[in-house]
Amino acid sequence: MPELPEAETLRRSLEPALLGRTVERVTVRRRDVIVAPGDPAGGFSRQRADTKPVRFPRELLLAHGRIESLTRHGKQLAITDHRGHAVIVHLGMTGSVTCAASPKHPPHTHVTWQLDDGSTLRFADARRFGLLRLAPDGPAEHWARLGPDALTIRAAALHGQLTDTLRPIKAAMLDQHVLAGVGNIYADEALHAAAIHPARIAASLHCDEARALARAVRRVLSAAISQGGSTIRDYRDGSGRPGSFQSRHRVYGRAGLPCLACGSALERCLLAQRTTVFCPNCQPSPRTAAPA
DNA sequence: CTGGTCTCCTGATCGC
DNA sequence: TGCGATCAGGAGACCA
Numbered sequence: 001m002p003e004l005p006e007a008e009t010l011r012r013s014l015e016p017a018l019l020g021r022t023v024e025r026v027t028v029r030r031r032d033v034i035v036a037p038g039d040p041a042g043g044f045s046r047q048r049a050d051t052k053p054v055r056f057p058r059e060l061l062l063a064h065g066r067i068e069s070l071t072r073h074g075k076q077l078a079i080t081d082h083r084g085h086a087v088i089v090h091l092g093m094t095g096s097v098t099c100a101a102s103p104k105h106p107p108h109t110h111v112t113w114q115l116d117d118g119s120t121l122r123f124a125d126a127r128r129f130g131l132l133r134l135a136p137d138g139p140a141e142h143w144a145r146l147g148p149d150a151l152t153i154r155a156a157a158l159h160g161q162l163t164d165t166l167r168p169i170k171a172a173m174l175d176q177h178v179l180a181g182v183g184n185i186y187a188d189e190a191l192h193a194a195a196i197h198p199a200r201i202a203a204s205l206h207c208d209e210a211r212a213l214a215r216a217v218r219r220v221l222s223a224a225i226s227q228g229g230s231t232i233r234d235y236r237d238g239s240g241r242p243g244s245f246q247s248r249h250r251v252y253g254r255a256g257l258p259c260l261a262c263g264s265a266l267e268r269c270l271l272a273q274r275t276t277v278f279c280p281n282c283q284p285s286p287r288t289a290a291p292a
Numbered sequence: 293c294t295g296g297t298c299t300c301c302t303g304a305t306c307g308c
Numbered sequence: 309t310g311c312g313a314t315c316a317g318g319a320g321a322c323c324a
Binding site: 092093094108125126127128129165166167171272273 | 294295296297298300301302303
Binding site: 002003040075090091092093127129130174175176183184273274275 | 315319
C-alpha cells in the first residue's frame with residue numbers, strides 16, 4: 001500500500017518521462033475517481049447516490065497543458081502544467097500511475113493522458129480508494145491542510161504536533177493532518193526503531209522521545225526510498241517496477257516472529273482500526289498507555 | 293471540538 | 309481443485 005516512499009519513488013520515476021510533455025488528449029473511463037472543485041470532499045462521499053458529479057473543463061485535467069512539475073507532499077503527488085493547473089494523485093491502497101508507449105491499458109485503468117511523444121500516462125486503481133483531485137490553482141492550498149512532510153520532519157515540529165492530543169501516538173502519526181506521509185507500515189517500523197509503544201498517549205512523549213521518533217521516521221522513510229519502496233501487494237513505480245523494502249521490514253507483517261533486536265515474540269494489537277505489530281520488550285507499555 | 297468507529301472496494305489468501 | 313469466508317487498509321463521513 002503506497003505511503004510516502006512509494007509516492008516519492010513514483011515521482012522520481014515519472015519526472016523524466018513527463019516534464020515538458022504536452023497532453024494531447026485526456027480520456028476519463030470512470031468519472032467517480034475524480035474529485036472536481038465543487039464535488040463533495042471525495043472518498044466515501046463519491047459513492048453517494050444523491051450527489052451529482054460537477055461538470056468541469058478538460059483543461060483542469062491537464063488537457064492541452066505542458067507538464068511543468070511533479071511535486072509531492074506526504075503520500076500525495078501533484079502533476080502541474082504551465083497554466084498552474086494541477087492534478088493531485090491520491091494513490092489510496094492500490095492506485096498506480098504509469099507512463100508507457102504500450103497501447104495496452106493495465107487492468108482497472110480509469111483515466112488516461114495521451115502525450116505528445118506517443119506515450120500514455122495512466123491512472124489505475126483496482127480498489128478505488130485512490131482518487132484524482134483537480135486543483136485549478138495548484139496543490140498548495142490543499143496541501144496547507146496537511147501536516148508537515150514526514151521525510152524531513154524535525155523533532156521540534158513533531159513534538160509540537162503531538163503535544164495537544166490524547167490519542168495513541170500511532171493514531172496521531174497516521175493522521176495526515178498531523179504528519180503527512182506515514183501509513184500503517186512505516187508507523188510500526190518507526191515506533192519500533194524509536195522504542196516507543198504504539199499505544200502511548202501522544203502528548204506524553206518527552207522531548208528526547210520526540211527526537212528519537214522524528215529521526216526514526218526520517219531514517220525509515222529514506223531507507224525505503226533507497227529501496228524503491230515496499231511492494232506489499234501490487235505497488236509499482238511509474239515504469240512498472242516493484243520495490244524491495246518489504247524484505248527489510250522489522251515488525252510489519254511479522255507478528256509472532258522474533259524481534260530482530262531482542263528475540264522476543266512480536267505482538268499484534270488493533271490501534272486506530274489498524275493491525276499493529278510491536279515488540280513488548282523493546283517498546284514497553286508505560287503507565288500512560290491507552291487501552292489497546 | 294475531539295476521538296473512535298464505520299464505510300467505500302476487490303485481489304489475495306485461507307480453511308474445508 | 310473449487311469456492312465461500314476473511315483480511316487488508318487510506319481517509320472522509322458520521323456519531324457520542
